[in-house]
Amino acid sequence: MNITTPTLLLDKEKALRNISRMVDKTKRSGVRLRPHFKTHQSVQVGEWFREQGVEAITVSSVHMARYFADHGWNDILVAFPANVLEMESINELASRIKLHLIAVNQETVVALAKGLQHPVQLSLKIDAGYHRTGIPASNYAEIDAMLALIQGQDKLQFAGFVVHNGHTYKQTYAAAIRNIHNTSVDQLQLLRERYKAQFPNLQLSVGDTPSCSILESFEGVDEIRPGNFVFYDITQQHIGSCAFEEIAVCMVCPVIAKHPDRGELILYGGSVHFSKDVLVQKDGNAVFGRVVELTDKGWSEPLEGFEVVSLSQEHGVVRVSAEQFDKYNIGDLMGVLPVHSCLTADAMRGYLTTEGEPIDHLSGVR
Amino acid sequence: MNITTPTLLLDKEKALRNISRMVDKTKRSGVRLRPHFKTHQSVQVGEWFREQGVEAITVSSVHMARYFADHGWNDILVAFPANVLEMESINELASRIKLHLIAVNQETVVALAKGLQHPVQLSLKIDAGYHRTGIPASNYAEIDAMLALIQGQDKLQFAGFVVHNGHTYKQTYAAAIRNIHNTSVDQLQLLRERYKAQFPNLQLSVGDTPSCSILESFEGVDEIRPGNFVFYDITQQHIGSCAFEEIAVCMVCPVIAKHPDRGELILYGGSVHFSKDVLVQKDGNAVFGRVVELTDKGWSEPLEGFEVVSLSQEHGVVRVSAEQFDKYNIGDLMGVLPVHSCLTADAMRGYLTTEGEPIDHLSGVR
Numbered sequence: 001m002n003i004t005t006p007t008l009l010l011d012k013e014k015a016l017r018n019i020s021r022m023v024d025k026t027k028r029s030g031v032r033l034r035p036h037f038k039t040h041q042s043v044q045v046g047e048w049f050r051e052q053g054v055e056a057i058t059v060s061s062v063h064m065a066r067y068f069a070d071h072g073w074n075d076i077l078v079a080f081p082a083n084v085l086e087m088e089s090i091n092e093l094a095s096r097i098k099l100h101l102i103a104v105n106q107e108t109v110v111a112l113a114k115g116l117q118h119p120v121q122l123s124l125k126i127d128a129g130y131h132r133t134g135i136p137a138s139n140y141a142e143i144d145a146m147l148a149l150i151q152g153q154d155k156l157q158f159a160g161f162v163v164h165n166g167h168t169y170k171q172t173y174a175a176a177i178r179n180i181h182n183t184s185v186d187q188l189q190l191l192r193e194r195y196k197a198q199f200p201n202l203q204l205s206v207g208d209t210p211s212c213s214i215l216e217s218f219e220g221v222d223e224i225r226p227g228n229f230v231f232y233d234i235t236q237q238h239i240g241s242c243a244f245e246e247i248a249v250c251m252v253c254p255v256i257a258k259h260p261d262r263g264e265l266i267l268y269g270g271s272v273h274f275s276k277d278v279l280v281q282k283d284g285n286a287v288f289g290r291v292v293e294l295t296d297k298g299w300s301e302p303l304e305g306f307e308v309v310s311l312s313q314e315h316g317v318v319r320v321s322a323e324q325f326d327k328y329n330i331g332d333l334m335g336v337l338p339v340h341s342c343l344t345a346d347a348m349r350g351y352l353t354t355e356g357e358p359i360d361h362l363s364g365v366r
Numbered sequence: 367m368n369i370t371t372p373t374l375l376l377d378k379e380k381a382l383r384n385i386s387r388m389v390d391k392t393k394r395s396g397v398r399l400r401p402h403f404k405t406h407q408s409v410q411v412g413e414w415f416r417e418q419g420v421e422a423i424t425v426s427s428v429h430m431a432r433y434f435a436d437h438g439w440n441d442i443l444v445a446f447p448a449n450v451l452e453m454e455s456i457n458e459l460a461s462r463i464k465l466h467l468i469a470v471n472q473e474t475v476v477a478l479a480k481g482l483q484h485p486v487q488l489s490l491k492i493d494a495g496y497h498r499t500g501i502p503a504s505n506y507a508e509i510d511a512m513l514a515l516i517q518g519q520d521k522l523q524f525a526g527f528v529v530h531n532g533h534t535y536k537q538t539y540a541a542a543i544r545n546i547h548n549t550s551v552d553q554l555q556l557l558r559e560r561y562k563a564q565f566p567n568l569q570l571s572v573g574d575t576p577s578c579s580i581l582e583s584f585e586g587v588d589e590i591r592p593g594n595f596v597f598y599d600i601t602q603q604h605i606g607s608c609a610f611e612e613i614a615v616c617m618v619c620p621v622i623a624k625h626p627d628r629g630e631l632i633l634y635g636g637s638v639h640f641s642k643d644v645l646v647q648k649d650g651n652a653v654f655g656r657v658v659e660l661t662d663k664g665w666s667e668p669l670e671g672f673e674v675v676s677l678s679q680e681h682g683v684v685r686v687s688a689e690q691f692d693k694y695n696i697g698d699l700m701g702v703l704p705v706h707s708c709l710t711a712d713a714m715r716g717y718l719t720t721e722g723e724p725i726d727h728l729s730g731v732r
Contacts (some may be wrong), residue, residue: 004455005427005451062371063371081622083370083620084697085369085620105624111697133625257471258471258473261505266499268427271641277637313709315499317498330450330474342679
């Protein structure tokens with residue numbers, strides 16, 4: 001491989017194993033896996049899921065839904081409060097696939113009812129404790145009012161309740177993550193009890209990567225929607241969702257300067273490549289990636305004695321112990337496991353597999 | 367304008383005024399303006415500079431140099447430690463434009479000397495206190511050694527010393543920024559004294575946006591290379607480089623959900639749109655943007671009572687005072703001034719002028 005500029009390497013074997021582990025787990029649990037494709041945003045990676053039997057997917061924008069619909073996916077949930085300004089694109093999609101939308105407010109339901117020309121599945125987004133967006137799980141008055149609005153509309157088919165427990169990302173103990181998951185399932189069960197007479201087929205859907213990685217079964221829900229697990233990253237390793245060897249993407253960056261006076265290497269690789277998410281480690285240090293050694297077939301576990309301490313637009317600064325400083329020279333390539341693989345992939349706009357095959361990303365094919 | 371998804375608005379009149387103010391200042395000071403084009407990365411915005419007499423530019427990658435060389439720019443400094451792995455592209459560029467590179471280490475000079483097929487200008491990057499990259503200004507032994515290596519090579523023409531005082535970004539007092547600038551100019555003057563007999567035409571180049579915005583004259587240097595000033599952003603306003611009304615770019619984001627229970631609005635606009643740079647304000651609060659009111663011809667000053675408190679991949683969360691909460695409804699568009707316009711422009715991959723004209727960005731034309 002002739003890599004000369006920052007490049008996102010993808011280990012296909014690791015990604016396939018991550019996918020099959022989750023597929024197997026959902027089969028054993030009897031729940032539907034509707035993986036979130038916002039992590040990879042790639043038609044080719046999508047095919048790896050399809051080959052393992054996945055038929056229904058999650059995306060985070062209408063634009064992303066259109067991209068995957070154009071490549072043969074026809075059961076797509078846009079897991080983002082419906083953007084009623086995009087009614088034209090929504091109608092176009094709803095005319096050709098089974099499109100699922102979500103709503104948080106009555107205004108959205110009214111606007112959809114007014115603008116839709118084709119039927120869509122509509123779920124209500126429930127806030128089970130993350131507090132980013134969603135109707136508080138105990139706000140029955142609001143849920144009742146929204147369901148009443150939906151029921152009168154022939155273009156809106158109520159599908160169920162959707163939760164995203166993003167607060168699992170703040171945890172590093174499996175028990176805490178299980179508690180968050182179980183608390184949200186309990187809340188969803190109360191909703192099912194309340195509405196099942198009226199909607200006997202209502203579906204309960206959850207799905208953050210930490211819960212879906214740590215739990216072994218998903219009793220009480222019908223569907224899970226994890227996304228990040230296909231690649232993982234050092235944030236997920238920190239949380240406990242994965243081991244380092246399960247991380248399937250690695251940035252490759254040229255070393256462009258060395259500062260022996262302060263033990264720092266400068267990488268060609270900055271916030272326009274990695275994005276700028278940061279991981280505060282258990283020792284309190286903030287890092288922007290973990291350095292690994294590149295090998296013939298991929299990369300090693302993280303190396304001790306290297307810290308990616310800052311990123312500016314195109315530069316990365318790596319602090320290196322005295323013992324390790326001479327390991328890298330100018331013109332060498334350094335491997336860095338990303339803090340947040342979804343954002344790094346979006347910034348990089350494409351992948352190169354460890355076998356040398358270029359792989360598309362939606363943001364590179366606009 | 368029919369905006370339905372996150373869009374980066376560009377007020378051309380403000381950008382033209384920002385450019386002409388800097389052009390006038392450099393004319394009065396008798397220094398060369400070599401603006402950094404990494405902020406806008408746009409052929410059209412580049413033309414606005416050219417129309418005001420700018421002929422020499424700065425970029426941050428060989429890829430960016432090629433883009434502008436392909437559009438008629440033929441005096442380009444890549445203000446980034448030369449990436450010797452890109453020798454083929456460097457040679458191709460050096461064959462057709464006046465290409466300037468920079469070096470920090472002897473290894474780089476040796477690799478360039480070995481690989482270059484066409485002459486390039488080479489400057490040494492000096493660290494005058496920022497400590498990201500560069501040779502410490504007082505490390506004469508290293509500078510002597512590098513100049514000795516350069517002198518023997520017919521493809522390397524020593525151009526001078528280049529400094530980037532990125533530590534001005536940590537300041538909010540004009541006097542502190544002037545001190546940083548003056549300290550670096552003093553250090554550069556010592557270098558000029560030391561090497562002027564040998565290199566009578568050596569050039570001294572500085573150029574962060576805070577210094578270049580706050581200072582009125584640039585005695586002692588030959589060239590300035592600010593970039594961000596074409597657009598500015600709320601970080602620059604916080605530093606004191608600009609007023610709010612000089613910020614020339616504004617994100618426009620649909621409101622997609624409302625949470626009256628906790629006074630929050632959810633925007634379609636997250637870290638894949640804004641990037642994830644954050645500004646810690648004087649009150650200690652971290653913000654990811656400042657909300658403005660969109661008007662027929664652009665936008666207002668920032669509104670009181672709104673705080674962009676978090677960004678996830680596609681969501682932005684805006685905390686709103688009780689008095690302002692009803693000002694926005696689902697489906698409305700909200701204006702947000704970015705924290706860091708360079709990264710937002712790179713993430714957005716294109717602009718729309720307030721007159722409705724689409725403008726390219728390199729990252730959208732790959």
